[in-house]
Amino acid sequence: MDVPVSNVTSRRRPGRPSKAEAGDTKAALLDAALRLFAQKGYAGTSIRAIAREVGLSESVLYAHFAGKQAIYDAAMALAGPQAAGVAIEHAPEDPAAFVESFAAQVLAAWDTPQSRQVMSLVSRDGLIHDDVLNAGIEDALERLAEVFGRWLSEGRIRTDLGGPGELAYALLAPIAHARMLWLHGTATEEQRRRARDRIEAHAALFARALTP
Incomplete structure (x- = not known):
């Protein structure tokens, strides 16, 4: 039985976030980083603290940002x-x-x-x-x-x-x-x-x- 094209194109691999979900996660990480940067400064904020603020692992953060400098650059580009x-x-x-x-x-x-x-x-x-x-x-x-x-x-x-x-x-x-x-x-x-x-x-x- 043929599978409709719309069903094929809408599928994604199990465990792989959609673009919308990935965008939401990146935005949440950026929001958390800005809050912590404002409170503790750039040097006083760790990657681990940013990830924990959102309830995620450091590996998830690194899937969206290369490191703390990349988060800072994104913050400046945004605001x-x-x-x-x-x-x-x-x-x-x-x-x-x-x-x-x-x-x-x-x-x-x-x-x-x-x-x-x-x-x-x-x-x-x-x-x-x-x-x-x-x-x-x-x-x-x-x-x-x-x-x-x-x-x-x-x-x-x-x-x-x-x-x-x-x-x-x-x-x-x-x-x-x-x-x-x-x-x-x-x-x-x-x-x-x-x-x-x-x-x-x-x-x-x-x-x-x-x-x-």
Whole structure:
């Protein structure tokens, strides 16, 4: 008797997790690692502790990550300054709307539990000059400068405020500063509200100043 093709394609070997299950496990391991990193620091967190936090063996962890450095890199890719690059891609073209949309998207990305834990890790372990972190910031500044440079050449924004690089830094620096102060792993609701208010006010002021 022939077996339907749909039944054949849906089967997997016994004991082998589906892609969805593997994705859930990897996400759970990353969440656990971020919690422990934020609490104990990178050096103070072991692979065994991360695996135990999720109730798994170390061998299962190594099936998803090559080691602790790989987990750290994944955390930075997920919740580091790369969010600013994504915000640039999805912001509207109008200069004033771009600035406020960019700030709102970055705030939303940086005010998640994972992102706040990353900031606690950075502060706890003195990683403010970490290569991964700095590369993300420099990439965001370069991409913002490209946008401002195009607008300057098109006469869409004021030309007396500075060059593309200066405008990029002037927009991003206060947002990043608010993140460092108030969007960490143990941030209270009041601190998170302060970050939101400061970032929104900065974006509104910058948008008004930018346009003729």
